[in-house]
Amino acid sequence: MWRRRTLPAVVALLGVTGLGLITVGLTADPAQPPRPPADAPTRTQPAPDLAPLPRAAPVQVRIPAIGVRAEVVPVGADATGVLEVPPLDRPTLAGWYRHGVAPGETGNAVLVGHVDSPAGPAVFFDLGQLRAGQEIQITRADAQVTTFAVDSVRAYPKDRFPTTLVYGPADVAGLRLITCGGRFDGGTGNYVDNIIVFATRTA
Amino acid sequence: MKVSTALCSAALGVGLGTLLLPGAALADTTVSPATTPVGGTVVLTATTCNPKSGDAIFRVTGPNRDQNVRSTTAAAGGGLSAELFTAGFTLGTYTVAATCGDGSSAGSATFTVTPIGAAPAGSGGGNRDNGALAAGGTLLGGAAVGAVILFRRRRPVSAVA
Known part of the structure; x- marks a missing residue:
């Protein structure tokens, strides 16, 4: 019953x-991507005296502190001159700016990755959580693994993108990781900031 | 003895001069700014060229480009300058080697053409919670199975037969 x-x-x-x-x-x-605090400490140790590596494309990036282990593909710029990013339907990929130096060469190598995609958080979602001193490991096509230490993590409004700090010349081997951050502007379909990690080769 | 000392000193001087000249020559040409988004303009300056000797020629070489640019103005700080518009340039690093009007080299410098502005690296995320969607789908599936069972129980026996 x-x-x-x-x-x-x-x-x-x-x-x-x-x-x-x-x-x-x-x-x-x-989910909102983490934003680096404006007063986050900066690593100021001088770069160790390492011989620069020859050019070889990066094939994998590992960032143990935020659980990133991602394949890297070369990217350039689109027809309007804007930096390309890997396709949104492959949000776990990172892109290497192939017109710049390779990780380990003298100069600043640039990697870019999505913060999110329609499927949710993407490869560099937690980039804003990185702190000075944490490690980034890059595996290159020549099988060499080169290690970088984070110097600083900063958020920049996209209309004040620090072109020279990212792409400009350097005397040592540096690394720049770029993703989006800040507020998402539904009107433009874009985040208002870029989160940029500045790192220096340590091994 | 004095002759050999003088010769030795002269040789040393020439040697040092040879060693130092390339470094000094590198500073004779400048590019400002040293980094520009594609489409930007850079100013090439040969600081040691005398305008009275004629125009300086800047040879610009880099990714798929080899062009000469003639100086157009006397630089405020001395030497000769030209503006270079980078529209259509392939991204990458370029070398500028300057030659003065009298044929002498004025050294070289580099500049980098970069992508424009920021990186479009996000879509705003998906407005969906996949965990809630999966749980909701499971519960709805259970409800559908229960509804079928209820429907079958309530049908008259004759209809089943």
Whole structure:
């Protein structure tokens, strides 16, 4: 007897709860990427005296502190001169700016990766959590693994992108990691900031 | 003895001069700014060229480019300058070697053409919570199975037969 009354109630409860969860799932706010604090400490140790490596494309980037282990593909710029990024449907890839130096060569090598995609957080989502001194390891096509230490992590408004600090010349082997951050502007479909990690080769 | 000392000193002087000249020559040509987004303009300056000797020629070489640019103005700080518009330049690093109007070398410098502005590296994320969607789908599936069972129980026996 009780089953005759209970089963319909259970079915109704399951249905209502299920619909509620699907509604929540479809309308949930996306996770916000971490933003580096403006007063985050900076690493100031001088670069060790290391012989520069010959040019070889990077093939993998590892950042143990934020659990990143990603394949790296070469990227350039689009027809309007804007830096290319890996396709949004492959959000786990990082891109290496192939017109610049390779990681380990003298100069600043540049890697770029999405902070998120329609599927959720992407390869560099947690870049803003990195702190001075943490390690970034790059595996190159010549099988050499070169290690960089984070000097600083900064957020820059996109209309004040520090071109010279990112692409400019350097006397030592440096690394720049770029992703998006800050507030997402639904009107333009873009984040208002770029998060940039500045790092120097240590091994 | 004095002759050999003088010769030795002269040789030393020539040697040192030879060693020092390339370094000094490198500073004779400047590019400002040293980094420009593609489409930007850089100013090439040969600081040691005398305008009275004629125009300086800046040879610009780099990724798929080898062109000569003639100086157009006397530089405020001395020497000769030209503006170079980088529209259409391939991204990368370029070398500028200057030659003065009298044929003497004025050294070289480099500049880098970079992408324009910021990196578009995000889409705003998906407005969905996949965990909630999966749980909701499972519960709805359970509700559907329960509804089928209920429907079958309530159908008349004759209809089943």
